[in-house]
Amino acid sequence: MLKGKLVNLRAVEKKDLEEIMKWVNDREVTKYLSAFLYPVSRAEEEKFLERAMSHNDTEKNLIMETKEGDYIGQISLHKIDWKNRNAELGIVIGNKEYWGKGYGTDAIKILLNHAFNQMNLYKVYLRVFDYNQRGVRCYEKCGFIEE
Ligand SMILES: CC(C)(COP(=O)(O)OP(=O)(O)OC[C@H]1O[C@@H](n2cnc3c(N)ncnc32)[C@H](O)[C@@H]1OP(=O)(O)O)[C@@H](O)C(=O)NCCC(=O)NCCS
Structure with a gap:
């Protein structure tokens, strides 16, 4: 598990299907x-979960939880x-109460700390x-710059 101040990032599990179907x-x-x-x-989502739970060198999905x-x-x-040594980041907070x-x-x-310091990206x-604009502001706070 990767731990932050507000959230933890953990592996995808079958039980996540119910929460994912909500959004x-x-x-x-x-x-x-x-x-x-x-x-x-x-x-379709069940298939996504199967893929996300399998080993994949080029793609990693993690669950954000409180x-x-x-x-x-x-x-x-x-x-x-x-x-x-690069990758594309994707993120979705499915539960709008947490936006x-x-x-x-x-x-x-x-995830950036992990990518740069553990994965050597x-x-x-x-x-x-x-x-x-919420996303743009969030990414600027994280250090992303517009290209
Ligand atoms: C985009 C997303 C990941 C951002 O995460 P978040 O937890 O909501 O963002 P944060 O609270 O960390 O930061 C958002 C910032 O935008 C600001 N903000 C919120 N609504 C805003 C708006 N309508 N316009 C401009 N800024 C806005 C917030 O005030 C905050 O900035 P601040 O800390 O300087 O006050 C999340 O909102 C989300 O998943 N949205 C739906 C799916 C999505 O957009 N995915 C990304 C696709 S690229």
Whole structure:
């Protein structure tokens, strides 16, 4: 488990399906995520969980939870490129009650620390829609700069 001030990051488990199903079809959440264009079935999410629980050299999904162990959302490194030492970060706080309270910033800082100091990556990048000003502000606080 990777520990921060407000959140912990842990491995994905089967039990996370119920919490994930609560937000995957909520457009208020998914309108910020480029990968979510269509309604998502339970079967699709089950497959996602199977993949996320399997070993994968180029992709890592982790669950963000509170210090009390409540599900908040997910954070990931995609397209991990070991040769060029970079990866793309993805994050979603599925439970909207947790938006704007510093949880995203804390989770990103934990994962960046891990990426740079444990995985020896050189660059972590992300993409964000311009209408996602909460996201933009959060990423600026974490040290991302616009390219
Ligand atoms: C984007 C996301 C990960 C950010 O995490 P978070 O915990 O909400 O963000 P934080 O609270 O750490 O930081 C948000 C900052 O934006 C500010 N903010 C909140 N709403 C804002 C808005 N509408 N416009 C501008 N700034 C805003 C907050 O005040 C805070 O800044 P501050 O600390 O200087 O006051 C989270 O909101 C989320 O998952 N949203 C839905 C899915 C999503 O957008 N995923 C990312 C796709 S790129």
